[in-house]
Amino acid sequence: MRLTTDVAVVGGGPSGLTAAAGLAAAGLRVLVLDREREAGGIPRHSDHTGYGLRDLRTLMTGPAYARLLANRALEAGALVRTSAMVTGWAGQRVLDVTTPEGRLRVDARAVVLATGARERPRTARMVPGDRPPGVLTTGQLQNVVHLHRGRVGTRAVVVGAEPVSWSAVLTLREAGCRTVLMTSEHARAESYAAFSVPGRAGLRVPVATATRVVRINGRDAVESVEVEDLRTGERRTVPCDTVVFTGGWVPDNELARAAGLAMDPGSRSPLVDNTLTTSRLGVFAVGNLVHPVDTADVAALDGRHVVRHVQTYLAAPSPAASRTVDQSAARDLPDAAPPSGSGTGPGTSTGGAHGDDEPGDAGGGETGGTFAGAIPLRAEAPFRWVFPGLIRPGAGAPPRRRILLWPAEHRPIARVVVTQDGREIARRTLPWPVSPGRVFRVPSSMLSGADPRGGAITISLA
Amino acid sequence: MSRGVSRSGPLPERTVDVAVVGGGVVGAAVARELAGRQVTGCERDGRSLTVALVEARSDVGDGTSKANTAILHTGFDATPGTLESRLVRRGHELLGGYAERAGIPVEPTGAVLVAWTAEELAVLAGLADKAVKNGYRECEVVGADEVYRLVPALGPGALGGLTVPGESIICPWTTTLAYATEALARGADVLLNTRVEGVEHDGGEETVLVTNRGPLRARWVVNAAGLGSGAVDRMFGHERFTVTPRRGELLVFDKMARPLANRIVLPVPGSRGKGVLISPTIYGNVMLGPTAEDLRDHADTSTSEEGFAFLVDKGLALMPALLKEEVTASYAGLRAATEHGDYQVHLDAAQRYLVLGGIRSTGLTSSMALAEHAAGLLAEAGLVTSVRDDLPDPPRMPNIGEAFPRPYMCDDLIRRDPAYGTVVCFCERVTAGEIRDALDSPLPPADLDGLRRRTRATMGRCQGFYCGAEISERLARVEGS
The missing domain is CATH 3.50.50.60 (FAD/NAD(P)-binding domain)
Structure with missing residues (x-):
């Protein structure tokens, strides 16, 4: 038709x-x-x-x-x-x-x-080991628990410590499953700015920072995960029956x-x-x-x-x-x-x-x-991407007059520098931190000094 | 579930x-072949053979057969003169024809072996000669330009290649399921969750297979137990070969990668270092692998950090653009490697016993030829049979390949049955109708993995983010009923 x-x-x-x-x-x-x-x-x-x-x-x-x-x-x-x-x-x-x-x-x-x-599932993150059921993403977990009223296990390891990771912890708790560990590859938990969520809910979950999950064990059901401390290379086994991969959008x-x-x-x-x-x-x-x-x-x-x-x-x-x-x-x-x-x-x-x-x-x-x-808009490390990727002069501000960036690392103080063709057009310290796992927002007014006939605009941190 | 399938409870008492x-894939092919035959030349002349397919796991095709490289081989690179060479060539012909009749997805992609070193380049001409000795005449040695024309996404450094236009990709899951489904239709029993633990002879004509579900009496036994074939062979008192599971890890890349690899890219065999292949899959993905690692554990299909690192390293050199795409699945298959260079096919007429062991990854291609060969060997030993003339048509299997129209695309099908227009698994575009059909099929799945092999549900890039809960619920509804 x-x-x-x-x-x-x-x-x-x-x-x-x-x-x-x-x-x-x-x-x-x-x-x-x-x-x-x-x-x-x-x-x-x-x-x-x-x-x-x-x-x-x-x-x-x-x-x-x-x-x-x-x-x-x-x-x-x-x-x-x-x-x-x-x-x-x-x-x-x-x-x-x-x-x-x-x-x-x-x-x-x-x-x-x-x-x-x-969210990127386990496969895309290439976490090796056995492939039992009980390995989920937050999306699947919430689908199981909220839409289908299904059951999960009793001891979960949550991979990630972003806002969505805490949402997963809440859902697990609702389903009667305790989160025995959260892991974050970052040196500090990503969502510290969102600590109001776990704080409000009274969640006491141990967060292992600078830690990655390197293996899942258990042939028919999850028995444990192996985690590695990225600073020391030390590995340990954490018994659990559920693994939730969160974030990684x-x-x-x-x-x-x-x-x-x-x-x-x-x-x-x-x-x-x-x-x-x-x-x-x-x-x-x-x-x-x-x-x-x-x-x-x-x-x-x-x-x-x-x-x-x-x-x-x-x-x-x-x-x-x-x-x-x-x-x-x-x-x-x-x-x-x-x-x-x-x-x-x-x-x-x-x-x-x-x-x-x-x-x-x-x-x-x-x-x-x-x-x-x-004009192309670019971002330098620690940012992975910037939205929007182009600025059309004269076509108005982007949504909410904000440029959005995705940081890969934590920076306590955000000194934002905007340059175009080697010329600095704006510099400002923003009152919010750069925190991985959540969007970093820059007012689009910082671009107002750009030359509409100029080349690419670059946003970086000083 | 059709009457012949049993997953629990006592085994049939009759002697088969x-x-x-x-x-x-081999056992299912043999069961299908033998169930389609009748006894000739003895007092039971004209009677159909009764056949039981005995499987330790909860589903057919759940061991070695589910995790291979899914290539329908021409046999160009087999060792000339071996049984394997002969059966792969014959099997290619038989399965090619059967796939068409039964609706098993096959895509004739062709392959190219790529030489990356002078040493590899030097052996290509010899491989072309070997192909001729194996009865395959279409191979051609080509220069680097032609290699890059055939596979533009290859990384730099290819020196030349050998084309094998007859190699195809096939769905290994549907193949095994088609054989088993047809065996059922021909009257065979499919006894799942039935592990053979011992063998007893009562001195007469019958062998008693001792299983976890009790005894099963049979006049003849064919051992096609794959990784377990060596162990079963020893139960019959033989010390002929040892199966060493060889683990092969594979990475499957997102469908977005498919345009990068429209044909199979093979390594030159016999070169130093382990070669891996890049192959399109029948489901529209691209596969990279396998690794090769000998194991002791016959069930360890876990993946490893070393395996991933090795594949990423190889993949970056072979096809850098591939590694920019997402991995949607990684798995490990165990190949039934033995100390011998050829299939281990041995007949013991006195024991009324035949072993089809050491069948490596070519077994998918050779499966129907192995079955035909098995019928011939059993006749030599006294079980003379002929093909029945009252056989049902082969089953028409659901198409889960990308080369043919899938239900979600078919307006007329959807208008007749809206379930085919209800997409449940978005990434793989699997509809409620297909899931229902699989659950209602003569050989239904026992779990999510089984459903996945029948429909592709949840095997896509989201791995259940959207539909995992819904599909588990549909599966549970059936299990609970």
């Missing part, structure tokens, strides 16, 4: 639903495609409070938040199809979808990718890569600019797909941010028009520049592994096409 | 004509 719509939103989590609500409220025909049986995304199985702070100015549990966002999208007039899995592209903005009612071909004028992120980028979109090698996300457009005209990407991972409310606000840019694109769907200056929102960023003609792409594309079905699709190019005239 | 010990 063939359907047409103004906007197809792929993924009905916080960012996709918020985008859908905004776009539908603006009078557009919006179709949300979600592969789960219920829309709402990850918050559906995060059965604790802490949701809705930044986008709704309130606090609620994950499931309540998921329901509220789904209802808002529906009330605004969006169509939300669940059990609808997008399996590939049949054109620039044409999607193939499997549903229980049959295969759909959705022909959209614009596509918003909101496919989210997931990777975007669900299959559709983005299948389209041959330009990708950010650091985050493995589709490359976007401050308007959240990808390298393919009319295809946008939002939420934790493009910054794996920030909190649900921040993802949701991407959805709010993209509405205006999708509207602008639909009003005049050409590369030039999509660069239309929106002065009212542009004060953080340098003014629009005439195209400099010089290549400004980061030259780090990993896209293009799969061609699109349509011949002549130039979706993979990031130096021309939709990104012409945009 | 043939007990096949070992439900791997």
Whole structure:
């Protein structure tokens, strides 16, 4: 069956639903495609409070938040199809979808990718040993406990000490499973800024820092893990019956890569600019797909941010028009520049592994096409990636006027330096620390001194 | 579960004509072959053979057969004149045809052996000659340019290669399941969770297999026990070979890597240092491995830090871009290596006993030829049989390969049955209909691993992040019923 719509939103989590609500409220025909049986995304199985702070100015549990966002999208007039899995592209903005009612071909004028992120499982982390059941990710654990009311073991080792790791500890406790050890490869626990969570819950869990899990033992069931102290190389065996791998977020980028979109090698996300457009005209990407991972409310606000840019694109769907200056929102960023003609792409594309079905699709190019005239944004160590990867002068601030970065190391004091073409354009000590396992946020106003005709902008720590 | 499958309780009391010990790919092939035959030339003329497939584990294909390199070999590199050479060549033909009839996924990818040193380059011509001696004439020595044209993602330093266009990839899981399913349809018993612990002779024509589930009486015994074949052979009083499990660790890369490896990249055999291969898999992934490490423990399929480090090191040299992709699975298989260079096939007419031992990884390809060979050997020893003329059609196995349409793609199928449009495992695009079919099949899975081998559910990149709970619940619902 063939359907047409103004906007197809792929993924009905916080960012996709918020985008859908905004776009539908603006009078557009919006179709949300979600592969789960219920829309709402990850918050559906995060059965604790802490949701809705930044986008709704309130606090609620994950499931309540998921329901509220789904209802808002529906009330605004969006169509939300669940059990609808997008399996590939049949054109620039044409999607193939499997549903229980049959295969759909959705022909959209614009596509918003909101496919989210997931945790890297044990296999991707290449932890050797036996391969018994009882080795999970937080996502699977919460699915088992909250959605399926299933059982886990009694003694767990949680790999990671990020905010999500503590969420796993809470879920384990609810399921009657004690966390006997948390491990962090970092010299100090990642989520010390989130200690309010374990503190509030009265969790007393030993955290082994500078420690990695090097082996899982037990053929039919987990019996123990072997952990190594990275400072001394000493190894010891920790008896347990459950292992939860937490954090280590990777975007669900299959559709983005299948389209041959330009990708950010650091985050493995589709490359976007401050308007959240990808390298393919009319295809946008939002939420934790493009910054794996920030909190649900921040993802949701991407959805709010993209509405205006999708509207602008639909009003005049050409590369030039999509660069239309929106002065009212542009004060953080340098003014629009005439195209400099010089290549400004980061030259780090990993896209293009799969061609699109349509011949002549130039979706993979990031130096021309939709990104012409945009300035690459780069981050130096200890940051692994920066969002957005490009700044389009004159196109307004990025979502929440924040540049997001992912740190690999802890730094107690954040002296942020912004340079362009060897010239320092801003330097500021930010009042929050650099902490691995959570996004580090830099105000986009720090880029306002950039030359719109200049080369790549680099963010680093002094 | 069909009537012939049993996982617990007492064993059938009747004496079977043939007990096949070992439900791997070889044992299942033998059971299928023999169950399709009738006795000729004696007082029981015209009667179908009764066959029991006896497997220690809870499922067929759960040992060596589940973790091999999944290649349908031409046999180009076998040692000419060996039984292995002959049976691989014959088996390639037989299984190629059977796969088409039974719907076993096969993809004719072709292979290229890549020489990285002058020494390796020098042996390529000899390998081409050897291929001819093995009856395979399509190999061609090619230069480095052609090697890079065939596999552009190879790392720098390839000096030349040998093409083997006839090598294919195949689904090893479906192959074993198809054999066992057809054996069942032909009337065989599949006795799972049944470990042979001893052998008794009552002085007459019958052998009593002593198992954890009680005695099983058989007129003839075929030993296809893989890693256990040496031990079972000793139960019959022989000291002919010792099986040393050789552990091979493999890394499976995300489907995004598949465009990097559209054909099998083989190492040049016999070179110094251990070579590993890179192969596309029938499920759309790319595999790197195996390592080779001799073990004493016949069940240690754990992976190791050293193995991973070795594979990463090899992979970085062979195909650097591959290592930028995520690993979605790592596993270890145990190969039944012996001290001999050829298959250990021995017939003892007096004992009414046949052993098919020391079948290394080529056994997947040669399985049907081994079965045919076994029927011939048993006839020599007095069990003269002919193929029945009332055989049911081969089963049509569910397609879990990427080369053919899968249910989630088929609009007409979904419209007839919405379960095929309900995707449960997103990464592998496995539908509720396929999971239901596997659970309802004549030979249903015993656990999640078994379900995975029948449907691919949870074997993708998320490893259950999204669907693990849902799939466990579907499995439990059936187990509980």
